[in-house]
Structures are given as C-alpha cells and as structure tokens.
Amino acid sequence: MFDAKLRPLIDPPLNRLGAWLAGKGATANVVTAVGLAIGLSGAVAIAFSHYTLGLVLIALNRLTDGLDGAVARANGPSDLGGYFDIVADFAFYVSIPLAFGIADPAHTIPALILVAAFVLTGTSFLAYAAIAAKRGEETAAHGSKSFFYSTGLAEGTETILFFIAMTLFPAWFAVLAYVFAALCVLTVVQRSLLAQAQFTNRA
Template sequence: MFDARLRPLIDPPLNRLGKLLAGMGLSANGVTFAGLGVGIGAGWALASGHVSLGLALILANRLLDGVDGAIARATQLTDWGGYFDIVADFAFYVAVPVGFALLSPGNLLPAVVLIASFTLTGTSFLAFATIAAKRGLETTAHGRKSFFYNTGLAEGSETIIAFIAMCLLPAHFPQIAYTYTALCVATVVQRTLVARATFAQAP
C-alpha cells in the first residue's frame, strides 16, 4: 500500500549508494546473502529474548534488501538475482514470527496464523507475477524489478511497520499478529479480484 508512494523518496539515495558499492566491487547477490543471514539472525535474537537486537537486525535486513536491488540496477538485473531476492525475503518474513513464537508459548498460535497468512499473500503475489510475465505485462510502480510486482494492501512497508510494532510492544505480539493477518487476508482477496479482472479474458 505504501511501497509505491515511498519509492520516489528512497530510490534516489539508494541508487546513488548502489552505484558507489557496485564501483567498489560488491555484488547484488552477495548483499542479498548477507541480508539473508541478518534476517535469520533477527529471528534467533527474538527467540533468545534479545528483542532490541532483533529490531536492529530487522532494520539492517531491510536496508540490505534495498541496497541489493540498487546494486543490481547499477549493474545488471538477472533472473537468478530476482529469484534469490524473493526467497531471501520470504525466509526473513518467516524468521521473525518464528522468533516470537519461540520467545513465548502464548505467541505460538498467532505466529502460526501469521505465517499462514504470509503463505497466502506470497502465493497470490507469485501467481500473479507468473501469469503477468506469461502475458508480457510490466509495471514500474515499485521501481525496476526482475518480475511483475503487484500492489496490495499488505506489502513490504506494512510488514516492517508490523514487525517494528511487535518489537516495541512484544507483550502485544498476539494482537498485532492477528491484526496484520487480517490485512494479509484482505490483500489476498484484493489481489484475487484484480487477477480475475486482469486475466479473465484470453490474451
């Protein structure tokens, strides 16, 4: 929901940083791998009760996720890079609720429900991108991507806001998780309606 609005603000400084780092020899895939490690580390920190460290690692992961794309745009966007970026993102999205689930027994059910909603949003996102690519559709609303990026109510920005809220208010994790689950389900419904309107007719 907010991602497309934020892109004009964050892309220019990220692109400058991406060009600088690319000139230093850093690769987009290397940064993605580093971000994956940091994201899994965030889950470990949360599970160990180090919530402040978990929050710091969450923010670091998102910074690295922005930087890897900027480096790719400064060098070359590749199918492998796009694939790796998606897998690393979803590994991070799962690591955080798993960390909270291990932090407290009372977090287990809401964490499972939240991960299930992530599965649905991820499936609808990738299914839309697959059919869109088959039909040759393109969009630049979220910047240059290696795949079709479909807008929804629950996107990266909203997920990070939810994760930050969970870290700042860990005792209220269940309520935040259930609320964000509802937003994810609404996103699946929204995306499905858009898909029906977009793909119902033969190309």
C-alpha cells in the same frame, strides 16, 4: 500499499550507495546473502527475547534488501538475482513471527497463523506475477523489478512497520499478528479480484 509511494523518496539515496558498492566490486547476490544472514540473526535474537537487538537487525536487513536492488541496477539486473531476492525476503518474513512463537509459547498460535497468512499472500503474489509475465504485462509502480509486482494492502512497508511494533511491544504480539494476518487475507482477496478483472480474457 505504501511501497510505490515511498519509491521516489528512497530510491535516489539507495541508488547512489548501490552504485558506490558496485564500484567497489560488490554484487547484488552477495548483498542479498548478507541481508538474509542479518535478518535471520534478528530472528534468533527475538527467539531469545533480545527484542532491541532484533529490531536493529530487522532495520539492517531492510537496508540491505533495498541495497541489493540498487547494486543490481548499477551492475545490470539478472533473473537469478531476482529469484534469490524474493526467496530471501520470504525466508526473512516467516522467520520473525516464528521467532516470537519460540520466545513465548503463548504466542505460538498467532505466530503460526501469521506465517500461514504470509504463505497465502506470497502464493497470490507469485501466481499473479507468473500469469502477468505470461501475458506480457509490465508495471514500474515499484521501480525496476525482475518480475511483475502487484500492489496490495499488505506489502513490504506495512510488514516492516508491524515487525517494528512487535519488537517494541512484544507483549502485544498476538494482537498485532492477528491484525496483520487479517490484512494479508484482505490482500489476497484484493489481488484475486484484480486477477479476475485482468485475467478473465485470454491474452
């Protein structure tokens, strides 16, 4: 919901740093791999109830997630890079609620429900992107991307805000997980209605 609105604010500094990293020989795929390693390390920290460390690593993961795109824009984007980026994103997203479920068995059910909601949201997102690409549709609302990014209530910004809240208030994880899972389901409904409006007629 907020991703497109934040792009004009975060892209300029990220692009400058990305261009600098590219000038030093960094590649987007390496930045993506480093970011994934950091994000999964954050999940491990949370699984062992080191929530403050988990919060720091989550923040670093999101920084690298922005930087890999900036490096790609400096070096020239690639389809392979776009593939690795989205896979790394969803691997990170599902690892965090699973980590909370491991840290506290009482959180197992809400963690699994949130993971299921992520899977459903991700499926609708990628299905929409695939059909939009087939029909030749494009959007620049989320910046330059390897494939079509459809807007929804629950996007990257909202996900990270909830992750931050979960690490700051782990005792409230179940409530936060159920609320965000509901937002994910609403996003799927929203995207499905948009798909019905956009894809009813053949391209």
